[in-house]
Amino acid sequence: MENQEIRTFGRRHGKKLSARKQTLLDTVLPAFLPKNIKNAGNLILEIGFGNGEHVRDLAIRNPESIIIGAEPFMNGVAALLSAMTCESTNAILPEYKNIRIWPDDVRKLLHDSDFLFNEIWVLHPDPWPKARHEKRRLLNSDFLKLLGTKLSKNGQIIIGTDHYEYFDWITEQIKKTALHASFPPLSVIHTRYAEKNMAGTTAPKYMILTNQ
Numbered sequence: 001m002e003n004q005e006i007r008t009f010g011r012r013h014g015k016k017l018s019a020r021k022q023t024l025l026d027t028v029l030p031a032f033l034p035k036n037i038k039n040a041g042n043l044i045l046e047i048g049f050g051n052g053e054h055v056r057d058l059a060i061r062n063p064e065s066i067i068i069g070a071e072p073f074m075n076g077v078a079a080l081l082s083a084m085t086c087e088s089t090n091a092i093l094p095e096y097k098n099i100r101i102w103p104d105d106v107r108k109l110l111h112d113s114d115f116l117f118n119e120i121w122v123l124h125p126d127p128w129p130k131a132r133h134e135k136r137r138l139l140n141s142d143f144l145k146l147l148g149t150k151l152s153k154n155g156q157i158i159i160g161t162d163h164y165e166y167f168d169w170i171t172e173q174i175k176k177t178a179l180h181a182s183f184p185p186l187s188v189i190h191t192r193y194a195e196k197n198m199a200g201t202t203a204p205k206y207m208i209l210t211n212q
């Protein structure tokens, strides 16, 4: 798989999970894997969902769509499952029934499936600011080209980051693709990384990419 050997994320496991979260990973996650999607219809993908705040927002705002969230950090996957389920019964809350979770590198999902997405979201991708880590940046031209092939007709890729240097770098990468970029102001819920704003900038910047 192209570039698969270059890791674009940090840890897969963080601090020890609570007994409930471990149970959710063991018993609830298998039913919510993308392979269980039947009659795909409208599909939305969020790449690197962190703790899943925005995946849940997408699920509520798009009840007729299936939302696939991809995240290899298992503590984040467990945090999303915890927020999607009833604390006493572990049953999925009705408003989150349309969420599916890919608990791994999104590139594997994209290479091994033929899903086409109406929207692909990437919020606060890891900026890998050190020059020697630049090769770990996910949103390079090859990956952006791959995303372009995964859009349905009139589909959109929406990228947001408060790391302005990475934003400009992505803009340069887009020039090596056939994607069309626009830069509208967007109102998007604040994820954990937006709250942290480690780049110290004033607000996230957004871009929307289409196949023209």
Ligand SMILES: C[S@@+](CC[C@H](N)C(=O)[O-])C[C@H]1O[C@@H](n2cnc3c(N)ncnc32)[C@H](O)[C@@H]1O
Residues within 6 Å of the ligand: 008, 009, 010, 047, 048, 049, 050, 051, 070, 071, 072, 073, 076, 104, 105, 106, 107, 122, 123, 124, 125, 126, 127, 138, 191, 192, 193, 194
């Ligand atoms: C800086 S965090 C942002 C998390 C979340 N979007 C937010 O705004 O709070 C970037 C996330 O992207 C995930 N990530 C990095 N490379 C990935 C890949 N190849 N596939 C899926 N997720 C990836 C990381 O594990 C990490 O959780």
